[in-house]
Amino acid sequence: MSPKGQVYLFAILFAVAGLCLTAYKAHFLHFPLLPDEKRQVWSVEAKLTFNARGGPVKVDLALPEDQQQYRVLDEVFASAGYGFSIQEETLRRALWTRQEARGPQTLYYKLEVTQHLDEQANPVEPPEAPTPPVWTPVERVAALSLIESARRLSADDLSFAQQLLQMLTDQHMAQDAQLLFAASEDPSRAQLAIQLLAEAGIPARMIRGIYLENRLYNQRPEELIEVYGGERWVIFNPITATEGIPKNFYMWQRGGRSMLDVIGGYNSQVRFSVLSNDISAKAVALQELQSESVALIDFNIYSLPIDKQTIFKMLLLVPIGALVVVIFRVLVGLKTSGTFMPVLIALAFIQTQLLPGIAILVTLVGVGLWIRSYLSKLDLLMVARLAAVVITVVILMAGFSILSYKLGLDQVMTITFFPMIIIAWTIERMSIVWEEDGPKEVLRQGTGSLVVAVIAYLVMTNRYVEHLTYNFPEILLIELGIIMVLGQYTGYRLTELKRFRFLIDK
Amino acid sequence: MFDTIAKMRKMGVLGMNARNVAYIARYNPRHLFPLVDDKLKTKEAARKYGIRVPELYGVIRYTGDLKNLGALLSPLDGFAIKPLRGSGGKGIIIISGREGENFLKPSGKVVTLPEIRRDISNILSGVYSLGGRPDTAVVESLVRGLPYLLNYSFEGLPDIRVIVFKGYPILAMMRCPTRRSDGKANLHQGAVGVGIDICDGHAIRAVRKDYLVDKHPDTGVDFSDLQIPDWDEILLLSAKCYDMTGLGYIGCDFVVDENRGPMILELNARPGLAVQIANGIGLKTRLELVEGLGNLELHPEERVALIKEKLRCRD
16 A cells, blocks of 8 residues: 555544544543533432430441432442441342440431433333232221222223322322221321232332432432333322322332331431532543443543643643644644744743743743853853753743742743743754844744744633543544644645745746 | 635646655655765765765864864865755855965955854754754865856855756756845845756746846846856756765755866755746646656666757757
8 A cells, every 4th residue: 555545544543543432432431522511410418317225236228229310429428436338139228237326326328429311221020919918807998999999990000000099199088098098007108009009919119219409408208109010110109199200309219128227226217418519521420430440441541640630631732732833834834943842832831821921932032042142152062052051041030030029920930831941942043043044034933933832822722622632532543643644735835825926927 | 825726736836745745755765865964975975976076175073173173274275164964055164265364254254263163163063964963064175166157146156956856857046146145045045046947058037035037136147148057067967966866856056166167066855946936837847747757767868868858958
């Protein structure tokens, strides 16, 4: 294959690989493509209180599972003095134990959840047929009567469940329902409905959960029931008898026994507080991925310490600057002094801000050139002279810093971000250009470098560019592809249109 | 803008990018560059091929050699000191006469031995070499330009640049220093570029910066009468440069010495594009003409004859 073909092949390969990786991260790992994308994160705190009797204590709390709409980002258990473990048999449960405890006790469990848009349907296994509950003869008559009247009004199991719930929620409740409520110890509508459904041979289970609303404190767990309608589970709200999950409902426990069991204590209760936060989408994406091992993330700059990450943030901008330089030299044809000097200057501008940066740079190079013009009369060897220029630059930097500090100009303090070796080299080259080609050429090359540096700075500090390069280092591959293609560009440069205009006019 | 591009394409104007990618990268193997970048190697090779070059008086490699500079220079009337790996005429010191112990530049400026020593020290430390590597200074005989050609120049020596592609001389120009260009033969500094007809060596037109000129701005001599002496010899020498260097795309800089005739001053593996402006001819038309000939393996004489034939020169 011809070199040209190879270049295009690799350029396309790189660009496609970069694009695919970027798309993968954006779409599947939920990395935000735009900066400042926020996602709502709910901090839920479950507060467990009970009075201990003075003997051994065992507290057992159902824990939420990953579910369709929400995803757990983080969990924290606060349990001073208690042994703690998580049991994961069929359902997750937290277990606190202590040899001896007396008086009021408080335990905390905190978690952070975020909305998750993965619509994966839960696998449905047909449940076992329910065991009919034990009634007293009176209750039994009332229950059968309720079931009978609901049957008459319904076509299938689901509509039966709905009718039944309606009867239980009706303001003017049927006498049978009233009787059942009065008879049961725990007057929970959901519990009663599940028992009635079991009597009718329909599998049903309890869902306990909370509503995610900001600044909601001391919320009791709410109950929903889930009815198996032949091939799928359908959720009903027993209070309103409506179908479906209420908005913002976070399912804590699905099926299973009670939510909280305390052995060795009394008056136990669990209360929830909810707080909503807007957290950057990237942080959420990263937290989501912490548990899963994704190679793209494991071998990523995120795995570095924070201070190293900021260095990389800068480094990842350098290729963007290089791309700007390539465009300006290859497509525009602007002369710069030193190929990538403008990129380094642009990096310094990021620290100093643009206008102070330009002012400092021009002053530094100007004074440097003036001193260098004297040095050239002293007949020094080049390396020694260059070293002398470096020292001059350091002295100037120190001088400017101290002077500006005394004057109260903080901006000038950032002068140290200018790469002094590069500045010294620039001064040296400029001064040679001055001697050889005159001040006009110095001005021309100096302006060219400055223009490219400023444009590189503007591109590099663009919010979107900054965000994309840092969060999607894969973009480096795309840049590589573009630069390779530009390296094959044999068309005219913009400045050549002017240079050769005279040729075509004649 | 697209109109301009289309016109430039039609004229066969070669752009910098196309020159770098399609010609220099393709026809000039990197390992052959030292032969043209290093003037000592160029001289050595030129001697083998019977191409005249300015005589070598001495080589200064290290700062320590500068002690003997006085002894080296004292018998010389005129000489040129050049950086071995320099380019574009940078760092060249030309001494055309003496004033007692001191030296005279062509402009009449007097320089002392310590001043020359300082300039050489600059050369040695690599100020003018490509990439800033430490360099060597070469002292060689001063070319005494042909008075006829000197008429077309202010102070400096006019040189003749021939672009040689695959051994065929395809375009040429004479570069005449002016007062504005400070005696330098660089067109962008204000020297006059005179397009030279490959067929017979007469002037096609003269360009300074962005406009056509008839006469030299300082000497007032009319360019339209210009006819380069020994033109056929220059063509032959330039064709030989290809065999000598193996580089497919080079610029050969000639001067015509009063006594010794045409000689090679410098070879350039990255010749500029200004020659197109001086001639009013796009380089690509000629490059493609030569590419169309295929690889014929001809002798330099045959190549010169063939290119003349292809350019429909009347003989």
